[in-house]
Amino acid sequence: MEARDLRVSDAEREHVGELLQRAVGQGMLSLGEFTERMDSALAAKTRGELNAVLADLPGMQLNPAYGAGPYPQPAVPSAPVPVPVPPPAHPAVTGQSVPSNVIRGRMSTVTRKGPWHVPPTLYLDTRMGSVTLDFTEAVMQTQVVHVTVDDYCSSITLIVPPEATVDLNGVDAVAGSASNKVRTGPPYGPLHLVVRGRVRFGSITAKHPFGTALRKMLGT
Known part of the structure; x- marks a missing residue:
C-alpha cells in the first residue's frame, strides 16, 4: 500500500489546520x-486527501512524525500564528449588519450576563476567542431556546439556572470537547437549551453557577 493511501488521524487533521492558519497569516490563502x-x-x-489541501503551499506539508509520504517534508515552524478566520455562510450572518440573535467574536472575549434579552434562537459565530453566556438573570421569551454554534478554536461557556436543562447531543466536536454538567432534560424548568452545530479545536461547556451544588446541600 502506498503512503498516500494510509488512513489519517485526528492529530494529523489538527496539524494541517494549524498549517492552513499559518498560510493565511503569510498571505498565501484568502479567508x-x-x-x-x-x-x-x-x-x-x-x-x-489530506496532503491535497497543502499541495500548492510551499513549505506546508504533513509533519514527518506522522509517517513518510509521497511529498517532500520541509521544516515547518512549530508555533502556529493566530489569524482570524471567516464567518460561516449562514444566511443570518451574511448581510452587512449583524442580527440581534447572532453573537459574533473574532479573537476576543464575548460576555452576556445580567438581564439580557434572549431570543428563541441564537447563533454563535466565533473564532479563537472566549464566550460566556450567563442565563441566570436573563429575560427569556420562550422556555426552549435553540442555539446554533459555528466555532473555531474558542472556549464557550453556558451558565444556566439551577433548574434549567441543556441538550448538547447535537454538537459535533472536531478535535475539541462538549461537556454538559447539568441535567439534559426533558424540559421542566424555566429554561431548556437545545445546542447544535460544530466546535473545531475548541470547547463548549454547560454548567450551573459556581456554588450551586453547595447551596443545594445546605438547603439555601
Whole structure:
C-alpha cells in the first residue's frame, strides 16, 4: 500500500489546520480559501486527501512524525500564528449588519450576563476567542431556546439556572470537547437549551453557577 493511501488521524487533521492558519497569516490563502480547505481537511480519510489541501503551499506539508509520504517534508515552524478566520455562510450572518440573535467574536472575549434579552434562537459565530453566556438573570421569551454554534478554536461557556436543562447531543466536536454538567432534560424548568452545530479545536461547556451544588446541600 502506498503512503498516500494510509488512513489519517485526528492529530494529523489538527496539524494541517494549524498549517492552513499559518498560510493565511503569510498571505498565501484568502479567508474563503481557508474555510474550503479546512472543511476538506476535516473530511479527509487518507494521507493523499489530506496532503491535497497543502499541495500548492510551499513549505506546508504533513509533519514527518506522522509517517513518510509521497511529498517532500520541509521544516515547518512549530508555533502556529493566530489569524482570524471567516464567518460561516449562514444566511443570518451574511448581510452587512449583524442580527440581534447572532453573537459574533473574532479573537476576543464575548460576555452576556445580567438581564439580557434572549431570543428563541441564537447563533454563535466565533473564532479563537472566549464566550460566556450567563442565563441566570436573563429575560427569556420562550422556555426552549435553540442555539446554533459555528466555532473555531474558542472556549464557550453556558451558565444556566439551577433548574434549567441543556441538550448538547447535537454538537459535533472536531478535535475539541462538549461537556454538559447539568441535567439534559426533558424540559421542566424555566429554561431548556437545545445546542447544535460544530466546535473545531475548541470547547463548549454547560454548567450551573459556581456554588450551586453547595447551596443545594445546605438547603439555601
